[in-house]
Amino acid sequence: MNTQETSSDAYPEPQIEEELEEIRSGIRSWLSHNIWHRVPHKYRLNVEPGGLDVHLLADEIPQLEIHLAWYRDLLSNIVFGHFNWLLVTDLILTAVIFLGTRSLTYSLIPTIALLIAMFEAGREFIEYEQWRLIKTNKRLIISLPQHGSWPLVDNIEMGDSPKVIDTNWSNNAIWRLFQFFTGARDVYLSLTAFKFEEGTARVKDALIFPDVMPDDVYKLKNLVFSKKS
Numbered sequence: 001m002n003t004q005e006t007s008s009d010a011y012p013e014p015q016i017e018e019e020l021e022e023i024r025s026g027i028r029s030w031l032s033h034n035i036w037h038r039v040p041h042k043y044r045l046n047v048e049p050g051g052l053d054v055h056l057l058a059d060e061i062p063q064l065e066i067h068l069a070w071y072r073d074l075l076s077n078i079v080f081g082h083f084n085w086l087l088v089t090d091l092i093l094t095a096v097i098f099l100g101t102r103s104l105t106y107s108l109i110p111t112i113a114l115l116i117a118m119f120e121a122g123r124e125f126i127e128y129e130q131w132r133l134i135k136t137n138k139r140l141i142i143s144l145p146q147h148g149s150w151p152l153v154d155n156i157e158m159g160d161s162p163k164v165i166d167t168n169w170s171n172n173a174i175w176r177l178f179q180f181f182t183g184a185r186d187v188y189l190s191l192t193a194f195k196f197e198e199g200t201a202r203v204k205d206a207l208i209f210p211d212v213m214p215d216d217v218y219k220l221k222n223l224v225f226s227k228k229s
Helices: 013-034 070-081 083-101 109-130 173-182 214-225
Strands: 062-066 132-136 140-145 153-158 164-168 185-190 207-212
Touching: 062 214, 070 083, 070 109, 070 173, 070 207, 083 109, 109 140, 132 214, 140 207, 164 214, 173 207, 185 214, 207 214
Parallel strands: none
Antiparallel strands: 062 132, 132 140, 140 153, 164 185, 185 207
């Protein structure tokens, strides 16, 4: 169930995360300035988590911010971070296929594949931005995609700290494979202790935050379970 905490040196991901963060910053900056900020603010609030910088309570101090593991944003980083190369590759493949087959239908396959990849990358990018957990000295704030109403976002605020922080494997086989190699886990947060699913050690009636890197899990546990001075 719970994994033993290890130092970040045990995993090769920090360098990958740093490289992806550079790409992600470029993507985020371009999309934000050229597209996203052109949308009226009242509509943006339906899709993006609320800005904590303008919604802090009196004497409230942010202590920790957690996002999904880096691999949940991998496709959007590849597609948007290297879009020029993908576009050139698409044009070359389109020309080669057309010259080889003289078929307009077959020559459109690379472009269709690129459009599908762009759509999925956009969906992944939005979902990655929507999943966010913030621990302050007063609240636990969780933002997540609204179930069954994509791309709307839902925000949950807890005045009390979780009584149980439980780490488990993902139900998705693909994410479970990434978790095996990175040490990430789904984090179950429950305000009620000692309620478990029958026949398992999995917390019942818990809120699930998926694919959290081990260092972030440790930092959250340290904030929640450390004795108050």
